[in-house]
Each structure stands twice: as C-alpha cells, then as structure tokens.
C-alpha cells in the first residue's frame with residue numbers, strides 16, 4: 001500500500017511544524033526545490049489511476065472559466081451556473097458536487113481542454129507561491145499522494 005494512505009493522518013502535526021520552519025528558509029530556493037521534487041514525484045504518479053482531487057475537492061470556477069466551459073458545453077453561462085456551481089463558505093464560486101460532475105468513470109475529465117484554472121494548477125506545488133500556500137499544502141497531503149510525497153522529500157532535504 002502507498003505510504004501516503006498509511007501515514008497521511010499521522011504526519012499532519014509534524015508537517016505543520018515543518019512547513020512553518022520552511023518559511024524561515026530562502027523562499028526562492030524552497031520554491032525551486034519544491035518545483036524539482038514536484039516533477040520527480042509526478043513523473044511516477046498516474047493521475048488517471050487516482051483522480052482523488054476530482055473526487056474530493058470542488059474546484060474554484062472563475063468568470064473566465066465559466067465563460068469558456070459554458071461555450072464548450074454549448075449552454076448559456078447562467079444555465080451553467082445554475083446546473084454546476086454554488087458559493088462555498090469562503091464566498092468562492094465552486095463546482096456544486098463532489099465527485100465532480102465532469103469526472104468520467106475512467107477518471108478522465110469531460111471538459112479537460114477547458115477545465116477550470118484551479119484544476120490546471122492543482123496541486124500548486126510547482127509555482128513561486130509554494131511557501132505562501134503552506135496551509136493549502138498541509139490540507140492537500142490528505143487528498144493528494146503527490147503533495148504528501150513532495151512534503152516528505154522536502155523534509156528529508158531540509159532536515
């Protein structure tokens with residue numbers, strides 16, 4: 001069994017402390033290291049075998065996403081909003097169901113070419129904002145084996 005499933009809950013506290021420690025490092029260097037590890041980790045993961053993000057986390061859908069996806073589905077933006085979107089507790093507009101209604105049974109995305117920006121950028125571990133998104137990464141270790149393994153490798157690097 002993947003060590004993610006076995007350990008994702010037990011390392012939460014350790015990860016919180018570690019990720020706060022990371023903020024005291026050179027942030028540019030941390031982001032570059034995370035980016036390198038991200039590529040290594042995701043070269044070994046087949047997201048089509050997982051799709052846990054699409055099954056568990058309703059993505060934010062911004063106005064440009066809404067326009068693009070409604071056009072792709074050949075429906076009006078307001079019908080798209082009515083059928084697929086809601087406001088969450090943070091006031092963000094998100095997909096209204098989980099698993100995502102666009103997730104197919106083979107784990108492919110029905111709107112892949114026009115999927116929301118949030119889906120394209122998930123899990124946000126390969127950008128310059130890596131350290132700013134620390135709280136998000138901690139949450140994501142519970143949903144995404146990729147994030148879990150990236151954090152584990154960073155802990156080894158910065159121990």
Ligand code: SF4
Nearest residue numbers: 054100102103109119
């Ligand atoms: S829109 Fe596609 S990529 Fe985004 S959560 Fe739904 S199925 Fe996944």
Ligand code: SF4
Nearest residue numbers: 047050051052053144
């Ligand atoms: S949860 Fe992570 S590993 Fe799984 S499909 Fe999403 S990005 Fe890929």
